[in-house]
Amino acid sequence: MPVPDHTQRFLFDDTDVRGELVALGESYGHVLAKHPYPEPVAQLLGELLAAAALLVGTLKFDGLLILQARSAGAVPLLMVECSSDGDLRGIARYHADQVSPTAGLRELMPEGMLTLTVDPRAGQRYQGIVGLEGETLAACLSDYFAQSEQLPTRFWLSADGRRARGLLLQALPPERLKEPEARAASWQHLTTLADTLTAEEMLGLDNATLLHRLYHEEAVRLFDPRPLRFRCSCSRERSAAALVSLGQADAEQLLQEKGGEVVIDCQFCNQRYRFDAADVAQLFAGGGSGAPSGTRH
Structure with a gap:
């Protein structure tokens, strides 16, 4: 071996x-x-x-x-x-x-x-x-x-x-x-x-x-x-933190510009993390990144 x-x-x-x-x-x-x-x-x-x-x-x-x-x-x-x-x-x-x-x-x-x-x-x-x-x-x-x-x-x-x-x-x-x-x-x-x-x-x-x-x-x-x-160090939590760092107003504006869903891609491993309006609202309400809403993963 x-x-x-x-x-x-x-x-x-x-x-x-x-x-x-x-x-x-x-x-x-x-x-x-x-x-x-x-x-x-x-x-x-x-x-x-x-x-x-x-x-x-x-x-x-x-x-x-x-x-x-x-x-x-x-x-x-x-x-x-x-x-x-x-x-x-x-x-x-x-x-x-x-x-x-x-x-x-x-x-x-x-x-x-x-x-x-x-x-x-x-x-x-x-x-x-x-x-x-x-x-x-x-x-x-x-x-x-x-x-x-x-x-x-x-x-x-x-x-x-x-x-x-x-x-x-x-x-x-x-x-x-x-x-x-x-x-x-x-x-x-x-x-x-x-x-x-x-x-x-x-x-x-x-x-x-x-x-x-x-x-x-x-x-x-x-x-x-x-x-x-x-091993890639990307995660849904880190992607969520990047969204939070924008501030709520900018994150909501980005969400609107992207047609209701923000997709964050990891350049290293091609993993995709998706956030819709419910996810973004949850982030800024202090609910954390949690699991993606609906059936997305």
Whole structure:
């Protein structure tokens, strides 16, 4: 039986470097099933899903991580969310007539910007921005960490419309290697080996085999995997709250403009939430969202 979607952490025992691997299949498939994406867009979205899962693995927080890439090109939006509980969802917007079958990141998202947002359930929200100036999403994310004065971090990402995989290496604070020269040499050695990975190897090998192929001369400790799944955070209650936030007068006006029924669509999972006059009246009377009136669901 195939291993479910997961991230898996590993450590090098003799140096101050940690790593994370991610494998997505079912959750990636759920995301792609919601919208008919061309192959280059599906690949970019898979890589961003893998990146979000890797980043959540490096952070100790309870909440949501959001990666959002925007451009004025053929793909104006890529957006992925991954929670600390391992729930993933994602979406892309694209202009079909501008998407070449062989296009890469630079062609699809020229002059793009990538925003990384960490939204904890408690505590301060953090946001960072980097230009999409690299040839790949992995290069752009690696550049972000290089520019942000955080611990050196490198990404390797691959997706083919069925599977999405990723590898992350991150330097740790000095403990085993104290000398800067030794630390730099160790980091260069490990990242150079990772650079030899092919897309076929990344997508086709299980984690233990992949690590052995790269680092069979290193002491590598592989930890238990953490599961990932596709799960959308939309709900009727959240849609109702959006209506309430408009205020009663505006909500009733919207209801009238829409012919007596407001329909709120979730862009991520295509779920529809319907509210008629009785529902809206109930909301503003303090009765909550409840079940849809009549037989709608």
